Amino acid sequence: MHINSGDTAWILASTALVLLMTPGLALFYGGMVRAKNVLGMMMQNFAAIGVVSLVWVWVTYSLAFGPDWGGHGIIGTLHFFGLNNIGDNPPGYSLTIPHVLFMAFQMMFAIITPALITGATADRLKFGSFILFITIWSVIVYAPVAHWVFDPNGWLFKKGAEDFAGGTVVHINAGVAGLAVALVVGKRKGWPKKAMPPHNVPMILLGAGLLWFGWFGFNAGSALSANLLASNAFVNTNTATAAALLGWILVEKLRDGKPTTLGAASGAIAGLVAITPACGYVNVAGATIIGLAAGILCALAVRLKFALKIDDALDVGGVHFIGGVIGALLIGFFGTKAIGGVNGIFHGGGASLLGKQALAVVVVAVYSFVVSWLLAMAIHKTIGFRITEEQEFEGMDTSLHAETAYEFGPSFGAP
Amino acid sequence: MHINSGDTAWILASTALVLLMTPGLALFYGGMVRAKNVLGMMMQNFAAIGVVSLVWVWVTYSLAFGPDWGGHGIIGTLHFFGLNNIGDNPPGYSLTIPHVLFMAFQMMFAIITPALITGATADRLKFGSFILFITIWSVIVYAPVAHWVFDPNGWLFKKGAEDFAGGTVVHINAGVAGLAVALVVGKRKGWPKKAMPPHNVPMILLGAGLLWFGWFGFNAGSALSANLLASNAFVNTNTATAAALLGWILVEKLRDGKPTTLGAASGAIAGLVAITPACGYVNVAGATIIGLAAGILCALAVRLKFALKIDDALDVGGVHFIGGVIGALLIGFFGTKAIGGVNGIFHGGGASLLGKQALAVVVVAVYSFVVSWLLAMAIHKTIGFRITEEQEFEGMDTSLHAETAYEFGPSFGAP
Amino acid sequence: MHINSGDTAWILASTALVLLMTPGLALFYGGMVRAKNVLGMMMQNFAAIGVVSLVWVWVTYSLAFGPDWGGHGIIGTLHFFGLNNIGDNPPGYSLTIPHVLFMAFQMMFAIITPALITGATADRLKFGSFILFITIWSVIVYAPVAHWVFDPNGWLFKKGAEDFAGGTVVHINAGVAGLAVALVVGKRKGWPKKAMPPHNVPMILLGAGLLWFGWFGFNAGSALSANLLASNAFVNTNTATAAALLGWILVEKLRDGKPTTLGAASGAIAGLVAITPACGYVNVAGATIIGLAAGILCALAVRLKFALKIDDALDVGGVHFIGGVIGALLIGFFGTKAIGGVNGIFHGGGASLLGKQALAVVVVAVYSFVVSWLLAMAIHKTIGFRITEEQEFEGMDTSLHAETAYEFGPSFGAP
Amino acid sequence: MKLIVAIIKPFKLDDVKDDLAEAGLHGITVSEVSGYGRQKGHTEVYRGAEYQVDFVPKVRVEIVVSDEMVAQASDIIVNAARTDKIGDGKIWILPVEEVIRIRTGERGDEAL
């Protein structure tokens, strides 16, 4: 292992950037809920950083990226438990950065994935149960899926499914898990009849800005070095995001009469999601189309929940699942060896890549949905996963966390 | 072209930093307008990222940095259209980073420049017209000006005018364009008689903090490598900003009796603006004086709009135009070969550099003002550039975007 | 001196990251005070960036890192005054980054340290006196302490006391200085009887998120290169922070019945503080325990102020002093040569390291407390350090800065 | 004419408004208030320091009605706002001497 200081510098920076995404997500989601639930939402995200950070360095990193257990490509061993043997390279990788930094970079993905789930289940989860859920989920869902797709010894990786920065592992995974938990815990009281508008749209935009910024670490960092590939991933990321932003507000303009800032932010996130798996495999034309497709289709998809009667409160399904699927499948069309990976349909590579992509999408979606649903149900039936109706009416902030988010008025108590 | 991973790492990070500046600007400006217009303001900034990103990768990058058309130094050709031929180096540059990354770094400048304009025209632009304006403006104003000044084949560059990171291209350009559009669309109802105070000063400070942070990418990234020059640009940037912050609040203390936080933030931005063209050419003494001058003079200049009766709502003229001029001209005095570039008057270089700087200032200011004014007028007279009086009274957020920024009260609809 | 571009890239990025911490702190602290004082608080932080930046490049950098004056390890000379002779390496360092960048990186530490003090004295300092205080304090407290501990010729450094990124220099130093000034200026009217709850908890969480993000520059940047040590420091930083976050909310759950988001944020900061001195010397087990200890003990310590009757408004003592002491001392137990530095008690190194750590803690705490107290007292007795009772009742924002933080209602003046 | 002031739970506002409108009462004025009464507030804890918030968010509805409509209007409000839990609120009725519509200067029942 020869450490390159430039690559290391970029991945150090990228790892910090991806860490920032979870507070960014807390703002993005926090702004979207009502004022009485904003702290409850943000708390879940911050706590996710706490919990998953520890679980990852001690256990799940090894399960995801440790030497393959039995050679089936299903799960890693505990070889790297507690960062033991971290002097060894992770099998299959020839890193130019310290192994421990690769571990840290991957950790940030493991953190934000369960954090994404909180959008679907906004306003109604018991805090302790949420903590328990993401702890176990990290072990039995995130770690294996990451092993299958990201680890060179994982079975989907070996099949040739491409996922540059986590379209399946992060977004499809979180998207369907969110839907599963939302189904288990049920709708919010009053949904969908009563309006539950965002309480702080500038906070949403701030969150979106931080996510966009951090996502460069996510995507361009996934090159694991500071080179042309990282640069292409960077440009594709920005291009698709821009196209998706415009695509979403175009749908709004045509359908609803007015483009909205929430739509612009949502479009940007949809574009970021969709380009995530693809950013190291497509050229700028591919990125533009993937972005546009994501912006338009996700803008349409977020209304499905009303038809399906699933209270996916902040549209984790409509944005992360659908966006992730769009990106993963379009690699099958737009993938080009000229950037990285293999050629897709439009670059003369035939349909074989598309087949692999579809396989990965289906496998990850089904596995994650089923296991997440079972886990959520187990928690729901035992210690309970949902707050009481009284707590829901009062709001999570005071009822679960003994806090009020805002106090803008004159201070009543003190002079 | 030999790619250096350290340089690439820094420019990847810098490009992300400069992207963050536009959401930072959205917060900075958004906090300054009234609560009913905050989303309208932020939307213009986010949409600018969307629009300019696409226009840039497909068209304007090539116009700005493509091989010179006809050798006049006026405009580039479409050689790099849609990132074609991006394997070639941009003519005149010997990059140690991937060409596509250079393109991306420059893109972020092209994005924030039209975004800066939105401050001058706050609270009154039609959204669709704004989109149209910046699309065309990017092609007919930004691209040629960038070619003249930044491209080694550009005529101002060849004349020897120095602009390290965009004092003329970004700040003077945006500043006078803002004034031109503000003149075309006219004053806000009630201005200047009625008070239109900022609605969220902490948001302004957050925006200023993110801008300051991102500006290190802007300025030190403009070295295009991670070396001594970048480090000097970094230190000069911070030093001038600090001095300008203090200079501005000193003026306030003496003139108005009290230093304000908006003044501190404004001073910081003025310092960042003024040091932008100069940061790679002056030493720390030069940076201190440029910063102080910018802080003091911009604090005085922002009141000119009342005399001139131009409703430059958020002082794009007073801060970006004046600040940019200060920086561009003071290079003529403080420029020193010891840091980079050529010597100015105070380092024995004579007045010749100052003359070139003045030429660049005048040419860019006049060109940008005239073309921006014509373009704005053309839009104003055809599809209209200004919202109706009713929309202005109601606020842009609900009337243009069907949203309300804040809902802190108890949720009326839902339990 | 051979400049490595990768190392330079990382320290450029780190320096920007650490700069961002002070605006982050402004948000973290600003959210915690009442709405009428938020700008007063943020202003102190922004002004600190302005003042200390200038003082540092012109004077204090040289005092802290200039060639040792007389060889006693007490203070540097003015050799680097105004960045003179910055072509020389700082004595004792063999840098692979430009000297001027090292200077800039260290500057950011010098900025945030006095900014931290503002938490203890919230809501009651005269602005001009605060500016005077931090100017002098930077010279007579920060510079010598930094010289003793960080400079290879400093006497504590030579004794073998370890402080990777500023546990003593930054946190203990700021913590006791905060207590000293709080003692001098006295309690806020109404404290502790009247509730003075935070006015904007999401702003606190945003601040905490930015601090966490920036702290990677602080800690991993302190390796001064992009290598394994930086990566280990990075991982330790995140691990301890996560553990402390969980530790703090665990205390709350057990003691108060409910975990709070302010607790999560506070725990994260406590963990960041405690791991700061240790992050380059301990392994992940050490980091986990240091974090947990900091989270739990600081959660308990913040209530001491009620017993001691010191109005340390935002718990600078309880978090930064106590957290800093925990980190500094636990190096004596968990330090391991395998990561860096020398072995502590648990790695067979005996108690000698612990003794040195204790010495550094005591010396820095006593020196900083005494000198800060004397300086604050001198200001208090001459020009006055505390605002009038009327200003305190009215709030700092309008009374000192002629501004109101928020105006969410319909604009009264203008249509 | 009378002024009916009703202090109700915020989430009942829509029902109250809709039921009043159904009865032909199309004008109301609403403000956010804090109520103190039998209904308990909540406890907040910041860094281990507890403090009691005695006030509960309520909505204050004001409606000026002609004398004939008073009984009906107050019944409508009682029915729409009732949840049968403590804290449902109060109504009080005040005599009004004059009402004016600013736009037209109309007075009395015309102005409603």
Next chain:
Amino acid sequence: MKLIVAIIKPFKLDDVKDDLAEAGLHGITVSEVSGYGRQKGHTEVYRGAEYQVDFVPKVRVEIVVSDEMVAQASDIIVNAARTDKIGDGKIWILPVEEVIRIRTGERGDEAL
């Protein structure tokens, strides 16, 4: 004494206040309210889900005046607040039994 309550458009507050002050009425109490009446609210759309906001921001002005001043004060308000567009608001006048200035304990017209 009477209590005049005026619901007006927010941007008219300054005019109302200034005109009242000119007439020697220097004390008023103002609050932000939401009005529901003939004036239409607006529609909001979040991710394609529309919803109607029926309330319009208004300002509620309260002023206690002596009996002699009632007519003049209400005229002043009507004139200052009128824009001749729907939603200009209402005034209602209530009888007041007593007024007290807290600082001095003065009562009646003295307390105004």
Next chain:
Amino acid sequence: MKLIVAIIKPFKLDDVKDDLAEAGLHGITVSEVSGYGRQKGHTEVYRGAEYQVDFVPKVRVEIVVSDEMVAQASDIIVNAARTDKIGDGKIWILPVEEVIRIRTGERGDEAL
């Protein structure tokens, strides 16, 4: 029954509330208002443009009491809210025709 409306300084609210509660008056309704009167506002300056804020934050306390309690209640408020500085505020007392407790439909003194 009477409605007592008190405009007080915000930081006096706790004292007022506690003293009323001690006297057995456990229900009040509070709102944030802006007051204009003798007490001066403050000046704000944004980028050198000064403007005058004439309004001072106040709290508006409403309490409905039985006729017997009016005098005692208003005395309590005056005593608790007084700081002897300009701007301590006003109290005004209005006649109430009916009070209803929404939860139970009780009327009159029962409803308090």
